[in-house]
Amino acid sequence: MNFAQQALNGLILGHAFALIAIGWTVLLGTARLVNFAHGQMYMIGAFVAWFVMSSWGLPYLLAVPAAMLAGVIIGWIMQATLLRLTIKQDLVSIMIVTLGFGHMLEGAAGLSFGSTGQILDTPLSLKDIYIGDLWITWQDVAIVIVTIAVFIALKLVLEKSRLGRLVRMVAEDPKLALLAGVDVRRVYLGVFAFEGAAVALAAAVVAPRTPILTSMGFQEVIITFVVVVLGGIGSVTGSYLAGLGLGFFTAFFGAYVSQAYATAAMFGVLIVVLALRPGGLAARAGGR
Template identity: 65%
Template sequence: MNVAQQLANGLIMGHAYALTAIGWTLLLGAARLVNFGHGQMYMLGAFVAWWAMRALDLPYWAAIPVAVLAGGVLGAIMQRAMLRLTLQQNLVSLMIVTLGFGQIVEGAAGLAFGAKPQTLASPLNAITLHWGPVLLTAQDLLVVVATIAMFLLLHFVLGRGLVGSWVRMVAEDPRLTQLAGVNVAGIYLGIFAFEGAAVALAATLVAPRTPIITSMGFDEVIMTFVVVVLGGIGSVAGSYVAGLGLGLFSAFFGALVAPAYTTAAAFLIVIPIMVLRPGGLAAGGARR
């Protein structure tokens, strides 16, 4: 086994997991919402970028903001529909509604983009870099850099300034926050728009590594679920560390044991953690 290569693979995969999870991390932390439409939102982001490159003839770089915008709008629409349930904190119904939205997005994407697998072509995929025994592409590097940038951005936005304190207030107690005169509905709208935009961004950066298909749905982001739970519900730093850890775990478990059972193994780790510490590993620490 080429240990250095597996290490690099694990770190790249881990950054991809963390980037795909970042929107959901905030969503779960601030709105206590489990979004089972996350996978379909990821799929939509990848396909909007693919469509923008094909139908609008945009270069890869210009297709990214189109997909991010579409993702943000979708997130905002979802939140507008769910506003009443969110303000009531009716978590059970919200969870079911996100499943419904997933079905709608998947059906609509099937109608719009067809059933065939496609490739989101990034010019960076063709650039390979050799570094000692390690081989990687420029796209891999982009994923790593973008992930670090997004996590730093979220960390500082949440940690400092007025917006950050509002989000943290909403996470603690939405009713009290409303009494304090903060527009809670607006905060929720922003959080959802961020979730949609962030997962679309992740899709445009990560999806060029594999073929895309409209039915890929939750399977594609299934590890995100593990990242969100392991990282501690809503902990930004926690989910970055969890993403990296999970990436390394996947790389080495796949190389040493059996790639087919990596997902099952990761989920088996999650179950005792959810049971023993329902808040996740980082629970009790700062919510940042």
């Protein structure tokens, strides 16, 4: 394993992390909501893509929107259940309810897809690219392109469009937005549906890199936490950079120190960041 190959791995992994976390970044940054079922929604996205390809024979290009549709439905149902708590901004209860949803999703996935691991092969993941002695697949290229496209589109929508202004207004002051005639409920539902679609897209694009298991959501959510916190909660550009930084860190840590403890090391980074700037983070994130 040479240095250049690890740097390349880090670059791809970093884009993957940023893409996985983008739903949470928007959810937390614009709506001040948290979703502990994020990891399980990633898992469902991966399994839906795998299922429609292996059982229904759909092509990969249709499996991606199918997974996203499942994500939208789950996100919508979750937020519909959470609406009362969201309006009250009862973050602690919202958090536990989303944990409950995660547990349900894992049970439902076990029931539908079984407990054995699967491989999500796509036409892109089977095609290799060699540059000298460096090796990547076309799937890796797709991860980088999709991530950059999603981040640019998101930044444009949030900062330049009416929809973006509406979402930011609701995040800033839900009660004032309500008085101004904004349908706050619909904005919350929309943001949650976006979170579902975004994480399912990430799953359909990123999950082909590793075997998929119905229990994988438990760990997946840590990556999201770290990216969102490192990036400065809610910052779109920040979480892209944080994703990249974390990708390089994980690639090199995994190659030169220990693969098994990569998650633990990532968590160490999180703790250091929190120790350095606990006040600012809590004040902004708590929203009060």
